[in-house]
Amino acid sequence: xxxxTIVFKIQRYAPNQDKEPYFKSYEVxxxxxxxxxxxxxxxxxxxxxxxxxxxxxxxxxxxxxxxFIQGRPRLACETQTLxxxxxxxxxxxxxxxxxxxxxxxxQRNLFRNHKKVKPYIISEKATSNPTKEYIQSVAQLExxxxxxxxxxxxxxxxxxxxxxxxxxxxxPQALAQAFRYNTDSRDRAxxxxxxxxxxxxxxxxxxxxxxxxxxxxxxxxxxMAIQLLKRHSIFGSRKEYSDYAGPLPKNRRPDIPDAPAPxxxxxxxxxxxxxxxxxxxx
Amino acid sequence: xxxxxxxxxxxxxxxxxxxxxGAHLFVMHLETFMGYLGITIHxxxxxxxxxxxxxxxxxxxxxxxxLILALYHGLYGVRSVLLETINMKHHSTVTAVxxxxxxxxxxxxxxxxxxxxxxxxx
Numbered sequence: 001x002x003x004x005t006i007v008f009k010i011q012r013y014a015p016n017q018d019k020e021p022y023f024k025s026y027e028v029x030x031x032x033x034x035x036x037x038x039x040x041x042x043x044x045x046x047x048x049x050x051x052x053x054x055x056x057x058x059x060x061x062x063x064x065x066x067x068f069i070q071g072r073p074r075l076a077c078e079t080q081t082l083x084x085x086x087x088x089x090x091x092x093x094x095x096x097x098x099x100x101x102x103x104x105x106x107q108r109n110l111f112r113n114h115k116k117v118k119p120y121i122i123s124e125k126a127t128s129n130p131t132k133e134y135i136q137s138v139a140q141l142e143x144x145x146x147x148x149x150x151x152x153x154x155x156x157x158x159x160x161x162x163x164x165x166x167x168x169x170x171x172p173q174a175l176a177q178a179f180r181y182n183t184d185s186r187d188r189a190x191x192x193x194x195x196x197x198x199x200x201x202x203x204x205x206x207x208x209x210x211x212x213x214x215x216x217x218x219x220x221x222x223x224m225a226i227q228l229l230k231r232h233s234i235f236g237s238r239k240e241y242s243d244y245a246g247p248l249p250k251n252r253r254p255d256i257p258d259a260p261a262p263x264x265x266x267x268x269x270x271x272x273x274x275x276x277x278x279x280x281x282x
Numbered sequence: 283x284x285x286x287x288x289x290x291x292x293x294x295x296x297x298x299x300x301x302x303x304g305a306h307l308f309v310m311h312l313e314t315f316m317g318y319l320g321i322t323i324h325x326x327x328x329x330x331x332x333x334x335x336x337x338x339x340x341x342x343x344x345x346x347x348x349l350i351l352a353l354y355h356g357l358y359g360v361r362s363v364l365l366e367t368i369n370m371k372h373h374s375t376v377t378a379v380x381x382x383x384x385x386x387x388x389x390x391x392x393x394x395x396x397x398x399x400x401x402x403x404x
Binding site: 165166168194195198199200201202203204205230233234 | 284285286289290362365366370373
């Protein structure tokens with residue numbers, strides 16, 4: 001396979017050693033199909049083992065490898081090197097974050113704000129040991145589904161011009177998650193979340209630049225979530241709540257096969273298993 | 283109070299001001315346009331005309347409403363600009379200062395409007 005040599009200009013900075021960030025260049029032989037992350041691993045394994053970056057899943061699921069590639073926040077594992085169509089590629093850490101080392105940034109602010117908006121279902125019926133499932137229609141699911149795809153990679157905060165000027169802003173990621181849970185038909189803590197996001201540092205600090213939605217590698221639209229939160233804060237939301245499913249039918253349809261035996265010791269089959277349980281599997 | 287309620291009042295005040303400020307502008311400064319509508323206004327800024335309006339209850343209500351709405355709308359905007367530029371720990375101080383300035387201006391403005399009403403016809 002044909003290889004093309006591409007120069008990677010990577011911002012290096014170790015706060016305890018360097019006075020200020022600087023760029024270091026590396027030449028990498030790139031083949032068709034190589035991602036930026038693979039090129040970074042090539043550099044670390046063959047050219048400079050001191051370079052630091054985060055990565056984990058390599059398939060756009062974990063959000064660890066978000067960085068500022070060619071002037072734009074992207075996931076390194078989802079960015080095809082040759083598709084950037086440049087013989088020089090500049091990589092910097094995500095803006096609007098403190099640098100820990102090289103391309104690794106401090107994401108504590110992201111997760112702190114995420115935690116603030118109570119990103120979990122709150123319901124008086126929710127327990128740690130639910131006995132029935134909630135009924136949720138497809139239409140109810142679609143109300144929040146796209147916001148469920150958020151990886152917490154932090155690209156949206158890196159792109160946000162408001163985050164650049166106000167570190168107290170809750171940020172598009174947290175606000176989109178507030179919308180996600182407020183819109184979930186199983187959740188009943190909308191008012192509690194509005195106490196947190198309906199503030200000057202919350203939804204009203206957003207200037208609707210829309211850069212967060214443009215930057216999101218998973219196609220989530222936080223800007224829309226923020227505008228919808230504003231609408232709901234003024235006019236209220238016409239949310240449909242879902243409730244627990246009714247009692248299970250006693251006579252099961254004959255075309256539905258037996259559920260597999262439980263794999264967890266002590267798990268209940270709720271009368272739907274094949275009756276053999278763990279014995280049947282052993 | 284939730285920020286959304288403050289913002290909604292800000293927008294509502296702006297919408298009301300379009301009507302009230304429009305009435306003020308047409309009566310005081312755009313008498314030519316009023317002439318096109320068939321309403322003749324002679325020397326709206328003359329002392330006698332000003333005092334004639336001052337003794338009118340309708341104008342008293344309009345001016346009081348305009349004063350309060352304009353103060354709220356303007357000062358909410360000033361507060362927003364200041365909060366975006368000032369450190370968060372000073373936010374409550376900024377809001378308090380804005381409220382105090384607004385109250386002083388409202389009392390002073392009300393005094394002039396009410397005093398003019400009480401002097402009406404003099």
